[in-house]
Amino acid sequence: xxxxxxxxxxxxxxxxxxxxxxxxxxxxxxxxxxxxxxxxxxxxxxxxxxxxxxxxxxxxxxxxxxxxxxxxxxxxxxxxxxxxxxxxxxxxxxxxxxxxxxxxxxxxxxxxxxxxxxxxxxxxxxxxxxxxxxxxxxxxxxxxxxxxxxxxxxxxxxxxxxxxxxxxxxxxxxxxxxxxxxxxxxxxxxxxxxxxxxxxxxxxxxxxxxxxxxxxxxxxxxxxxxxxxxxxxxxxxxxxxxxxxxxxxxxxxxxxxxxxxxxxxxxxxxxxxxxxxxxxxxxxxxx
Numbered sequence: 001x002x003x004x005x006x007x008x009x010x011x012x013x014x015x016x017x018x019x020x021x022x023x024x025x026x027x028x029x030x031x032x033x034x035x036x037x038x039x040x041x042x043x044x045x046x047x048x049x050x051x052x053x054x055x056x057x058x059x060x061x062x063x064x065x066x067x068x069x070x071x072x073x074x075x076x077x078x079x080x081x082x083x084x085x086x087x088x089x090x091x092x093x094x095x096x097x098x099x100x101x102x103x104x105x106x107x108x109x110x111x112x113x114x115x116x117x118x119x120x121x122x123x124x125x126x127x128x129x130x131x132x133x134x135x136x137x138x139x140x141x142x143x144x145x146x147x148x149x150x151x152x153x154x155x156x157x158x159x160x161x162x163x164x165x166x167x168x169x170x171x172x173x174x175x176x177x178x179x180x181x182x183x184x185x186x187x188x189x190x191x192x193x194x195x196x197x198x199x200x201x202x203x204x205x206x207x208x209x210x211x212x213x214x215x216x217x218x219x220x221x222x223x224x225x226x227x228x229x230x231x232x233x234x235x236x237x238x239x240x241x242x243x244x245x246x247x248x249x250x251x252x253x254x255x256x257x258x259x260x261x262x263x264x265x266x267x268x269x270x271x272x273x274x275x276x277x278x279x280x281x282x283x284x285x286x287x
Contacts, residue, residue, distance in 0.1 A: 001061060002026050003047070003153060003183055008056035010042050010207075017042040019207040020056070025153075029179040031194030032187040034204035035285055040187040041081060043204070044157050047185070048078045060153075074103065077151030079142045081158040081187075087131035091122055091141060094130060098145045109148070116144040120174065136167030143174060154184045160193055172197060195277040203284050210284055218280045222260065225283060228273040229257045229265055239268070244286045246279050260286075 003025040010018040018039050023030075032040045045051045047058060049065055049072065058065045065072045086094060092113060099109030117123040120140040125133065133141065139159065146154060159175065160168040168190075175186065176197040186194055194201055195215055202212040211218065226246070229239060232254045239245070239257050243265065247258035258273060259265060260283045 001152060001183065004059040005047065006057040006059070008043065008046060008058070009054050010046065011054060016207050021207070021209055023202060023209065025183045025185065027181055027183055028199040029176070029184045029197055030186065031198035031201040032185060032204055033189070033191065033194060033201055033281065035189055038204045039207040040204055041157055044155055044187050048076060048155055049073060074149065075152040077146035077149060077154045079146040079156045079159055081161060083138055083142060085130045085138065087129065089130055090127050091117065091130065092126040094141065095145060095148065099148050102149045104148065112148050116147055120144045136163045139163055139167070139171055143171065147178065152182055154178070154182050156186045158188055159186060160188070160190060168192070191278045191281050205285055215277055219275050219277060222279050222283050223275045225260050225262060226273055226275040226279050227259050227261060227265055227270045229259060230269045231255055231257065244282050246282055
């Protein structure tokens with residue numbers, strides 16, 4: 001199974017949303033990581049066939065998705081960034097409604113709805129109206145509806161937007177558990193959403209792939225650029241103006257400032273420290 005994106009371009013007026021992106025996806029979990037406005041959602045909307053492309057191809061197992069039409073859309077599950085709920089529907093009624101839109105027969109729709117309510121711990125909320133759910137429950141419901149047709153390709157746009165840290169971990173674990181045997185694409189600006197679960201990460205900015213690799217490879221690339229500066233508090237502003245600051249930790253002996261820099265910070269007491277994906281993100285997108 002292969003989903004191939006080749007030289008995709010998309011403009012909105014004079015704004016270049018995508019500038020020739022090419023990515024090949026096979027079964028696995030992929031992170032599309034970048035700031036808001038980087039082009040992630042545009043790429044997602046093209047892959048889900050929700051908007052028209054200007055240039056380039058999107059091929060599923062060698063055939064253009066426009067040619068495949070309904071047969072392609074039947075194997076895609078999509079969790080949009082913006083929740084589009086019918087708030088007066090109950091959880092169960094909503095899942096049944098989306099099931100029928102996806103073409104599932106009534107008995108299969110019922111079976112899948114109950115399976116997914118149980119999997120996402122929503123079974124005790126099945127009769128509750130959607131406007132009575134917490135933000136985290138709504139996100140779980142959106143993830144559940146994306147899985148109703150047991151998709152081969154699962155596309156999630158900012159899946160943890162607006163939820164608390166505990167719910168973010170729960171959703172991330174769900175995504176990891178359902179990824180086997182599928183192409184799963186997670187678009188996010190939140191590093192922790194993909195750091196621990198993605199097989200490969202694409203850092204996207206200004207409509208282009210800036211770099212990609214496994215989390216380990218990307219972290220290795222900046223491993224010689226991360227330093228811990230030990231300084232007095234009166235040096236903090238000066239250091240912030242000179243370097244990309246990843247973390248500030250106040251201690252009894254002053255302040256420890258984690259920075260990302262191409263060269264060692266001369267004139268300061270420093271040591272090397274372990275890098276993480278957040279350091280990769282800052283190194284890539286901080287000016």
